[in-house]
Amino acid sequence: MKNIHLSLYLMLGLLILTQKNTQAQSLRISYYGETITHYGLKTAYEYPIFSKIKERNQSRKMLLIAPSAALYRHPRNHFGIIIAPELIYRRIGKRGTLLEAGIAPAYFRYFLEGSTYQVTANGELERIRYAGGNAFLPTVFVGTGRALSVRRGLSFDWYTRLNISQQRPYNTSALTRFSLEIGAIFPFKKQ
């Protein structure tokens, strides 16, 4: 529970911080899912806290923070909402190759997709609306893509990312989850 609160406070802190300056910030929108049948959407607001361009090969290194939110559906099982403050290291090569890695101490909220009945103290069954649960979902990820702004002059980049998360608690311990993102990054101002 302490970890869940920490995730939410971090997320709130980042949202306040990213309001200050829109220079070099970007919006990320992607498909998010465990498989094609567990599908969803994710969006994030990226804010650079460090950026350096190497003069020799014009490659760019960045450290970004990004409040993000994902929604997905695992049919006949649950709907999931993942809110995460992400910390991303990203490198864009001179030809536009994008490589990234990062961490996200995420908050996970899920709603069971079905009518849920709880056993009451006197042994009766009582319907509960919006039944589900809360969990801490620490995540690490690696990604790759192409910054189309570098050579083609387009105003967006594409990327794909593999997330490895651990849901805590899950039954008697924890559950490792894998998920994929495929999407685009839209800078607010041309850099």
Add this chain to the structure above:
Amino acid sequence: MKTIHKLFTSLAIILILVSCKDQDVEPTEQKTLFLRHKGADMPVWVHGNAQSNKIVLYLHGGPGDCAMCYRYYFKELENDMMVAYWDQRVAGASSGKVDSATLRYAQFSEDAFYVVKLLKQQYPNAQIYLLAHSFGVELAWQFLTTNNNQQMISGLMAVNGMFSYYRWLYHVREWALREAKKQNNAEAERELMANPVTLENTATVNWELIYRWMHKLGGNPVSLYDDKKYLANYAFASPNTALAQFTHSKAYSYYGEVESRLFEKGALLKNIRIPVRLFWGVKDGVVPVEVGRETQQLLTNTSVSTVEFSQSWHEPFITETQEFNNAVRSFVK
């Protein structure tokens, strides 16, 4: 503009017609229910012919296995009855925050009671039958010999499962010894002979050694992973959380080391009054057919029938699916 107007008018007419249809019971039921009890959120998927007013509640094995993952084999039954696939606590797609101290027979039986109660509440006119496999059979005996629970049930189909840990392990060793001799495996024979199973040593005997030899000697060569179609169905069409399946077994160490070793329902089987059909894969080494034959002798106060599957091991519904489903149909009829 005219085209858009026409399109909207047509759509509105279709929607009105659709909403005016009879609100009778849907012929095909597809419902997802969850039972929340003592930390666990346990899914119960109900599929099939709602007009039959018969529900077969599948009690999966394991413990820690899954129910819906076997729908691939039972789906055909849904034409004639409803099948309720229940994932037990810390199994299949069950979730929540569960204390491992609840992983006891008594708790599984209590969960089963509320699952049946929930089904009776949702389908007040339906008769409920249990289809129990392996650990599910242990759960069924626990449930049916507790209080008046059997009054809620119209019949039990027990598939390759035990009523007594002692009699189970005794027969597993006998099965392995027979095979060791047949296969001229001197090492297996020597080790099995050195580990006899008696009523007195049941709680301490090296059961893993006996179990390992049984498997090595071909006690259950059937692997779901060999069936690519099944795997694709599991990965993309089942509501299971694929990786969760591999995390459950860790929670059952107490069950394996203590709880299951004390399991003994032999003396209580005479209290069973509901019809029972025993389904057995006769080549099974995991729960040998002799366990089934002993079960039949102990069920002295009810009608018992047995269906043996000559080409099957531990899961006859996988190896002889058609014959298995026909036997279920004829029992539930």
